[in-house]
Amino acid sequence: MTEGEFDAALDALAPANGGAGGPVSRPGDRMHTHPRVHTDADTYVHTDTYAHTGTHGHTPQDTVAGMSATCAAHHASGSGEPSGTGPGGPSGTGPGGPSGTGTGPGGPSGTGPGPGVPSSPGDRSGPAPGSGDPARPKAPTTSGPRPPRPIPPGPRAHSTPWRTAREIAGRAVSGPPVPTASLLADALGRTLAEPLTALSDLPSFDTSAMDGWAVSGPGPWYIDRPGGDRTTAEAKQPTDAIKEPADKTADTTDTTDKTAHDTAHDTAHPGILAGHAPTEPLPDGHAIRIATGARVPPGATAVLRSEHGEVRDLADGRTRLYAPRPVSPGQDIRPRGQECRRGDQLLPAGTLVTPAVLGLAAAAGYDELTAYPRPRVEVLVLGDELLQHGLPQEGRIRDALGPMIAPWLRALGADAAPARHLADDADTLYAAIATSTAEVLITTGGTASGPVDHVHPTLRRLGAEVLVDGVAVRPGHPMLLARLGPRRHLVGLPGNPLAAVSGLLTLAEPLLRTLAARRPAAARRTPLFGSVHGHPHDTRLVPVAHRDDARYGLTAEPLRFHGPAMLRGIAAADALAVVPPGGADRGTEVELLELPWSAGGLTDWSSSDGWSSSDG
Ligand SMILES: Nc1nc2c(c(=O)[nH]1)N[C@H]1C(S)=C(S)[C@@H](COP(=O)(O)OP(=O)(O)OC[C@H]3O[C@@H](n4cnc5c(N)ncnc54)[C@H](O)[C@@H]3O)O[C@H]1N2
Numbered sequence: 001m002t003e004g005e006f007d008a009a010l011d012a013l014a015p016a017n018g019g020a021g022g023p024v025s026r027p028g029d030r031m032h033t034h035p036r037v038h039t040d041a042d043t044y045v046h047t048d049t050y051a052h053t054g055t056h057g058h059t060p061q062d063t064v065a066g067m068s069a070t071c072a073a074h075h076a077s078g079s080g081e082p083s084g085t086g087p088g089g090p091s092g093t094g095p096g097g098p099s100g101t102g103t104g105p106g107g108p109s110g111t112g113p114g115p116g117v118p119s120s121p122g123d124r125s126g127p128a129p130g131s132g133d134p135a136r137p138k139a140p141t142t143s144g145p146r147p148p149r150p151i152p153p154g155p156r157a158h159s160t161p162w163r164t165a166r167e168i169a170g171r172a173v174s175g176p177p178v179p180t181a182s183l184l185a186d187a188l189g190r191t192l193a194e195p196l197t198a199l200s201d202l203p204s205f206d207t208s209a210m211d212g213w214a215v216s217g218p219g220p221w222y223i224d225r226p227g228g229d230r231t232t233a234e235a236k237q238p239t240d241a242i243k244e245p246a247d248k249t250a251d252t253t254d255t256t257d258k259t260a261h262d263t264a265h266d267t268a269h270p271g272i273l274a275g276h277a278p279t280e281p282l283p284d285g286h287a288i289r290i291a292t293g294a295r296v297p298p299g300a301t302a303v304l305r306s307e308h309g310e311v312r313d314l315a316d317g318r319t320r321l322y323a324p325r326p327v328s329p330g331q332d333i334r335p336r337g338q339e340c341r342r343g344d345q346l347l348p349a350g351t352l353v354t355p356a357v358l359g360l361a362a363a364a365g366y367d368e369l370t371a372y373p374r375p376r377v378e379v380l381v382l383g384d385e386l387l388q389h390g391l392p393q394e395g396r397i398r399d400a401l402g403p404m405i406a407p408w409l410r411a412l413g414a415d416a417a418p419a420r421h422l423a424d425d426a427d428t429l430y431a432a433i434a435t436s437t438a439e440v441l442i443t444t445g446g447t448a449s450g451p452v453d454h455v456h457p458t459l460r461r462l463g464a465e466v467l468v469d470g471v472a473v474r475p476g477h478p479m480l481l482a483r484l485g486p487r488r489h490l491v492g493l494p495g496n497p498l499a500a501v502s503g504l505l506t507l508a509e510p511l512l513r514t515l516a517a518r519r520p521a522a523a524r525r526t527p528l529f530g531s532v533h534g535h536p537h538d539t540r541l542v543p544v545a546h547r548d549d550a551r552y553g554l555t556a557e558p559l560r561f562h563g564p565a566m567l568r569g570i571a572a573a574d575a576l577a578v579v580p581p582g583g584a585d586r587g588t589e590v591e592l593l594e595l596p597w598s599a600g601g602l603t604d605w606s607s608s609d610g611w612s613s614s615d616g
């Protein structure tokens, strides 16, 4: 069955099942919404496959999240990967015993390894379906007795609830290291360790807000030149005329109207420019041309914009500046200290240094900022099958994680060196971890229990303390977190690319956040544009895109191509939706994990500071 045929089949199913998912056919890469299906076993195809085969059964999940087992099976067979007949043996033979033995996620503290952080009250990855969590939709009713569900092997037995895992990662270190001073440019993406206090008044002098004339008192005004030579700007005007006291009652019969433009753009007499030294006081009744940002001379009472002034040659040969509209005192002058006085706190400690903060700091007189250093992170990409160039071929695939993980870590505030590629060799991995000087090591792949999955044995060999060993989240459940030593940690990301993203956001992000003293992103909840099926026990992270909806306003639209081995969905996503066990219907508000580039966050991912593991 082709992708299109599969989608058509799902569309056809929707009305038959009650169409709970809203519209079923939309353009683009959006995931189709699907009816809630009738049996618990059918609700989450991925896990069912797991349960029946004792091995991973990704294929249905790779295609569409919320779909019936029937469709999934069709799709799986159409895609060339058998459904439910994996190497793990016949249905129901997976190790782990029946469900309900207390190994499911979400129990009281102690179900996860490590420090035993209790589940947060809102942790919905905890109890098994149907256990009365009011926030979770009820499990669909079944038509007959349900056979016991075998527990899948491996990490499942140790799975830490998703929220608990995040809390453990966030508390794995007590706080950031000692702050350091750095040049402004180097502080980007770091967190201020001290309040940003104004080193100067801002503005530090009375400033013209507009190009025009600084004027003193009511008009009309004689026009001066800067530099103390009090002459008119107009060559025709006798010098002595402007040395006379201003005569506000003089005959103002025009002979010629010069437009303001003519005068304002007289480059021979540009007036007071930004950056110029202070000028003499401006006497009452006088005006002087001034540029935006220039110091307003003492005595000036307002700035008249060039487009609001009229320079007229009078019958008596004099030239005067007129303001057809009333000029209010202080108009278009930014008084000294308008934004802040020296010593004012501009930003509190704990502020993320964004480009705007750099600008403010520079404006306020800073050359350096005291901020927490970026955590130094090393990425080790494992897998002999990985190619770094060219087309996938002969069973080998391109490394998708090396190019992705290091810049993503930088966006999370880390100083990540370019990824290193290691052969699938236990001693190589051991040496790389043992000799690394990084505060955080990230490995990709090798977390499961295959013949060349060396991460667990290597951590044992290193005597590491495993804080999280498997998380009740899909994809990515084999992810792990280990303490290698004081303030040295390792996050093991699963090799499947979207599973690695899940691990990055579940374990690496909270750890790096604490190390970098970054504040957690404000929790954001958004209604789902379409239904998403849930895993029976585990939290799901599903790529979503923001989408306007007539009924719900801004919604999160689940995207297709969200299987563990796929990046197509996440690459088009704005966020990952946190789907609780049991799933969520259209319109249900779900928590979103915003992606750094869509959250308005800082995406300082371009380069590292150039450190390598040989640095001290
Ligand atoms: N018996 C079991 N087998 C597996 C389980 C399990 O519970 N029991 N879990 C499955 C799940 S879920 C995942 S996720 C993976 C995790 O596997 P590893 O972390 O050991 O990763 P690998 O086996 O090395 O690779 C898995 C998959 O990902 C591809 N890969 C690896 N690195 C990259 C990369 N840098 N770029 C692109 N793709 C990569 C690799 O070729 C494999 O296809 O284990 C399941 N198995």
Ligand code: MOO
Pocket: 056, 058, 473, 474, 475, 476, 477, 478, 494, 496, 498, 499, 564, 565
């Ligand atoms: O399928 Mo795994 O869930 O990629 O972690």
